[in-house]
Amino acid sequence: MAVSLNEIKNKIASTKNTSQITNAMQMVSAAKLGKSEQAAKDFQVYAKRVRQLLTDLLDSELVAGSSNPMLLSRPVKKTGYIVITSDRGLVGGYNSTVLKAVMDLIKEYHEDPESYAIISIGGMGTDFFKARGIEPIYELRGLADQPSFDEVQKIINKAVAMYQAELFDELYVCYNHHVNSLTSQMRVEQMLPIVDLDPNEAATGYAKEFDLEPGKEALLNQLLPQYAESMIYGAIIDAKTAENAAGMTAMQTATDNAKKVISELTIQYNRARQAAITQEITEIVAGASALE
Template sequence: MSGSLSEIKTKISSTQKTGKITNAMKMVSSAKLVKSEQDSKHFQIYASKIRQITTDLLKCDLTTGSSNPMLIARPVKKTAYIVITSDKGLVGAYNSTILKAVLDTIQDYHPDGDDYSIIAIGGMGADFFKARNLPVSFELRGLEDNPSFEEVNRIISKSVEMYKNELFDELYVCYTHHINSLTSQVRVEKMLPISDLDAGEASETGVSDFVLEPNRDAILEQLLPQYAESLIYGAIIDAKTAEHAAGMTAMQAATDNSEKMIKELTKRYNRVRQAAITQEITEIVAGANALD
């Protein structure tokens, strides 16, 4: 009986230590989430401005049609998917949800398996696809908790350049959209060709307020790739924010479970201890009666 007491006491101690670790990890994820939400808000200001400028410059093209390859939908021979996951676990269903959505998309739209490629951002996704022999063209691991544009620019600009060189004809980004600390949403959004601009959003003056040098077409040649890159970068920031929220929620759940387990183990410990005391008293009384 004393051995059982010792075993339960050891389980209580180890669970308490685990609870302290998960609680600390929750606090770390919470701090990262606050910082990431701030970065996301700041980026939205930039994204709104570059969208407005791009829409104003393209007002006529969006109405009558454009000859710019970044805007023209061409016959789709190959599709590329940028899939954003985390580098490590302990984030609940964050990775499994987005990976399942990507697998479903591939099975639905690419049954032959030779008309798509994957650009993996995050070690969990890269390992997942490689283990299933799926075509991973590029991968990026070890992103900072709040990645700068310079950190991800290489893979983003490479993706846009591959599209311009017609190595694939469509580019989608698959990521987890952050809604709030408890809610997220899987998104598969087309980034190229650019199709989310609306002439109705253009300002009334259009480009008349701009002094264009050397000319509009030359500016668009530089601006449209930057606009596409900003969309992809925005998705990465959004996904990172959702990752931190998922980590915070998962560690909160783990901490709550450890507290619940400690309470149950404590009750069990008290019952076993009481049973041991009762047995000892019974043996003492029985021994005393035998002497009489």
């Protein structure tokens, strides 16, 4: 059945409106991405300093052989996963990449549902798990595009407190790491127990002498949870940056596809219009011939 000229014209107009919306969303995502990248860079400066402080501290004789539970591995009876997704769609494969990886982890390492727990950040992930009968032990929705530490402090503190209370014996963060505006990389990083503070990596080239007050264990009891919390916060910032990049790329692709559709519809419209004009001329000629 031939499509009328009005139908094609309406499709062109509708697609143009869609392309204007996706183009606007692309520019918004690009602006958010710039802010997120700057926030991630600022955090890296802070994280580097805190990491250096702790590695230097752990390398000193004053804390040698520390028995702080956040540094010691224990038999793993239950594993905690913080899964970071977005609250909305229109971000390409951003959410599906993370969720597929997490489900693969669960399938490979956890035959018993009681051997793992999910802490979900983002509505897409939360709804995904609930639809599959996996109830997150804690969830957070409606996170800002550039979240402050205050916004996520409650869920981060909760995760660290659960580990300290031995509700699970190790904690991982699953998220998309931002590489550049076109690329992200799925990561599963161990946050607890803290295993990445190697003093040999942070040799500063000077003798480290510390006078500690109130004492080595009290200091570590304060600093190590803060370090774990800051690393989780850093992963959230990184994931948000990757989300904004994915949104920008998805909207750019949608805009390009809309332009392609408009071009194809315009050709179709011109051909249909040409056919209609030819038909009218044929009918006029035929009518004139009948009157002769």
